[in-house]
Amino acid sequence: MILKISLYIALTIFGLGLIYKISGWFRYSPGGGAKEFSTAQRIAAAIEGTALTILGPGILKLLKSLFLDVLLQRRILKENLLRWVMHICIFYGFILLLLMHALEDFITAKLFYNYYSTLNPYMCLRNIFGLMVIVGVGISIYRRHIQNTPRLNSNIMDGYTIAIVAAIIISGFLLEGAKITSYDVYKNDMYDEYLADEDEEIIEALESYWVENYGLVSPNYAPPFDEEILELGAEMNENCMDCHSSTRSAFISYGIAKAIKPVAVSLDEAGIHRIVWYIHIFACCIGLAYLPFSRMFHLITTPISLLVNAVMDNDKSDPANKATRQVLELDACTHCSTCSTRCSMGVSYEISGNINILPSEKLAAVRALTAGKRLDSREVQALQEGLYQCTNCLKCTDVCPAGINLQELWFNVREVVLRKGLPEMLTLSPLSYYRGLKIGETEQEGYEKPAMLAQEAVSEKCSSFDTKGGPIDLSLSDRQFEKYLGGSLQGNTFSNCFACTTCTTVCPVVANYEVPVDELDMVPHQIIHAAIGGLSDMVFRSGMLWRCLGCYQCQESCPQGVKVTDIFYELKNMTFSRVRNDSSEV
Numbered sequence: 001m002i003l004k005i006s007l008y009i010a011l012t013i014f015g016l017g018l019i020y021k022i023s024g025w026f027r028y029s030p031g032g033g034a035k036e037f038s039t040a041q042r043i044a045a046a047i048e049g050t051a052l053t054i055l056g057p058g059i060l061k062l063l064k065s066l067f068l069d070v071l072l073q074r075r076i077l078k079e080n081l082l083r084w085v086m087h088i089c090i091f092y093g094f095i096l097l098l099l100m101h102a103l104e105d106f107i108t109a110k111l112f113y114n115y116y117s118t119l120n121p122y123m124c125l126r127n128i129f130g131l132m133v134i135v136g137v138g139i140s141i142y143r144r145h146i147q148n149t150p151r152l153n154s155n156i157m158d159g160y161t162i163a164i165v166a167a168i169i170i171s172g173f174l175l176e177g178a179k180i181t182s183y184d185v186y187k188n189d190m191y192d193e194y195l196a197d198e199d200e201e202i203i204e205a206l207e208s209y210w211v212e213n214y215g216l217v218s219p220n221y222a223p224p225f226d227e228e229i230l231e232l233g234a235e236m237n238e239n240c241m242d243c244h245s246s247t248r249s250a251f252i253s254y255g256i257a258k259a260i261k262p263v264a265v266s267l268d269e270a271g272i273h274r275i276v277w278y279i280h281i282f283a284c285c286i287g288l289a290y291l292p293f294s295r296m297f298h299l300i301t302t303p304i305s306l307l308v309n310a311v312m313d314n315d316k317s318d319p320a321n322k323a324t325r326q327v328l329e330l331d332a333c334t335h336c337s338t339c340s341t342r343c344s345m346g347v348s349y350e351i352s353g354n355i356n357i358l359p360s361e362k363l364a365a366v367r368a369l370t371a372g373k374r375l376d377s378r379e380v381q382a383l384q385e386g387l388y389q390c391t392n393c394l395k396c397t398d399v400c401p402a403g404i405n406l407q408e409l410w411f412n413v414r415e416v417v418l419r420k421g422l423p424e425m426l427t428l429s430p431l432s433y434y435r436g437l438k439i440g441e442t443e444q445e446g447y448e449k450p451a452m453l454a455q456e457a458v459s460e461k462c463s464s465f466d467t468k469g470g471p472i473d474l475s476l477s478d479r480q481f482e483k484y485l486g487g488s489l490q491g492n493t494f495s496n497c498f499a500c501t502t503c504t505t506v507c508p509v510v511a512n513y514e515v516p517v518d519e520l521d522m523v524p525h526q527i528i529h530a531a532i533g534g535l536s537d538m539v540f541r542s543g544m545l546w547r548c549l550g551c552y553q554c555q556e557s558c559p560q561g562v563k564v565t566d567i568f569y570e571l572k573n574m575t576f577s578r579v580r581n582d583s584s585e586v
């Protein structure tokens with residue numbers, strides 16, 4: 001009774017969780033113009049897209065990906081053999097236990113004539129599947145905690161998931177082991193049911209036979225047994241053989257039965273098999289209810305994500321579907337951290353300790369943000385920094401075994417986070433070039449905003465100079481700055497400049513404005529000149545510096561070999577450290 005109730009509760013939570021999660025794919029948006037579509041439009045687009053794929057030539061791609069990516073898991077194999085073994089073990093062990101054991105009434109019994117869980121090959125297979133899961137979990141723990149794979153972060157969710165899976169499998173084995181030894185099951189559930197002979201000799205014969213051959217621990221009879229008794233037992237066992245293969249083939253449970261043999265009688269009297277049965281079933285209920293909210297949910301989402309990515313052509317797909325796919329991908333992440341071990345900014349994480357630099361952790365923050373969780377300004381700042389340090393190197397997207405298009409995600413989310421309005425000094429990162437390339441996908445106002453915010457934040461720190469109007473006050477020249485820039489590897493070419501203005505002429509940013517000096521304060525060659533003059537504040541505050549895309553056109557065109565772009569980077573880094581140092585003093 002309690003059991004039925006808990007099973008129903010677990011199923012209800014599972015069902016509601018599933019609906020909640022799946023509806024989220026159509027409700028949420030990680031940015032990138034998805035807000036323009038209503039949930040209904042997105043569902044309609046998804047149905048249409050799915051139908052077109054299944055009915056059209058896309059079905060071939062879908063089947064190929066189903067075979068290679070989902071069933072063979074080649075993306076994991078490509079990455080690391082040990083991980084592949086781990087994953088195949090857990091995946092197939094778990095799925096087969098679920099289908100053949102947990103759902104035996106609906107699947108195995110229907111498929112196989114005369115199915116009994118106590119017959120072979122089922123009994124042996126069940127042990128093999130369970131062993132596979134345990135081996136997989138073992139490898140996972142080894143990789144996370146003993147091998148200490150760098151940047152493989154384990155969080156509480158990973159721990160819970162592993163603990164629940166382990167509890168289900170271990171209690172399952174213990175249950176089988178306890179049942180094999182159980183006199184209670186033997187006598188009350190089986191003997192009385194299938195033989196029910198009152199003859200003393202027959203009782204002794206079959207019981208002895210089961211003790212000898214099936215691992216039963218009897219309170220009444222112990223070896224050594226008389227040959228004749230065993231022979232009679234074997235004869236009587238014909239009543240049982242239709243449903244019972246040798247328990248030895250359940251090699252793990254049988255081993256457990258052997259191990260608990262000395263205490264088996266007292267355990268059986270205490271009703272251990274019932275207790276473990278409750279534990280097993282409750283662990284399964286908890287696992288089921290928790291599934292949509294745990295990492296194990298990727299059992300469902302990752303295959304979908306892989307298939308969707310295999311058939312979706314980004315350029316031709318309905319934009320509504322792109323948005324849906326991105327949210328789905330957030331759920332498909334298994335937190336395997338492959339991306340993080342490959343991230344080209346991993347070094348930066350090791351120095352600063354900001355976990356949002358690592359794609360696997362950044363994704364977790366993005367998931368929370370997308371689901372509407374309020375992040376405080378410190379969290380946004382950390383995420384923003386993580387997003388800005390990304391070099392768009394594509395490595396994470398390339399290796400992700402779940403096939404998640406992280407690249408696109410970072411770009412969209414970056415825009416969303418930027419709108420939150422915290423100034424980001426790292427707009428100087430190569431990313432600004434990437435954003436420049438993608439200018440068509442961003443609104444003009446949104447595009448300008450980060451540069452303006454950075455510039456404003458710098459202005460507050462460098463207020464000694466008013467760049468607008470009035471003659472330039474050379475007394476504000478900063479000797480330190482000049483010396484530093486001249487001494488730096490990048491900056492030491494600036495004094496070669498002979499003011500030919502080529503750099504300004506080729507600059508695509510300058511070309512973007514009708515009256516560049518109004519918007520940019522200074523144009524590239526002027527910045528070089530102000531730098532020669534040591535006018536640090538003037539340079540730091542100029543709009544040009546913050547809008548520079550880092551495209552290197554100026555540097556490549558300069559007849560004097562002035563490393564214009566590199567100097568700009570140097571200048572931006574100088575500003576960055578100045579503003580950072582100031583704010584850390586506050």
Ligand code: HEC
Binds near residue numbers: 116118190241
């Ligand atoms: C109609 C099929 C059937 C027959 C006949 C049958 N059993 Fe079973 N027996 C089962 C099933 C099924 C289980 C597992 C029950 C469970 O999982 O709760 C089981 C479990 C047991 C167990 C507990 C150990 C285990 O592997 O789960 C013992 C001991 C046992 N049977 C003994 C016997 C004996 C002795 C006979 C003959 C008198 C017999 N059974 C006849 C189906 C049968």
Ligand code: SF4
Binds near residue numbers: 343345391392393394
């Ligand atoms: S694209 Fe960004 S997050 Fe991904 S690996 Fe490269 S630097 Fe790291």
Ligand code: SF4
Binds near residue numbers: 399
């Ligand atoms: S994004 Fe991909 S590679 Fe990174 S942790 Fe998630 S599933 Fe693994």
Ligand code: SF4
Binds near residue numbers: 496
């Ligand atoms: S192109 Fe070179 S020399 Fe000409 S103004 Fe620019 S930095 Fe100076």
Ligand code: SF4
Binds near residue numbers: 507510551553
């Ligand atoms: S690198 Fe040079 S040409 Fe390119 S945007 Fe910056 S200043 Fe202009």
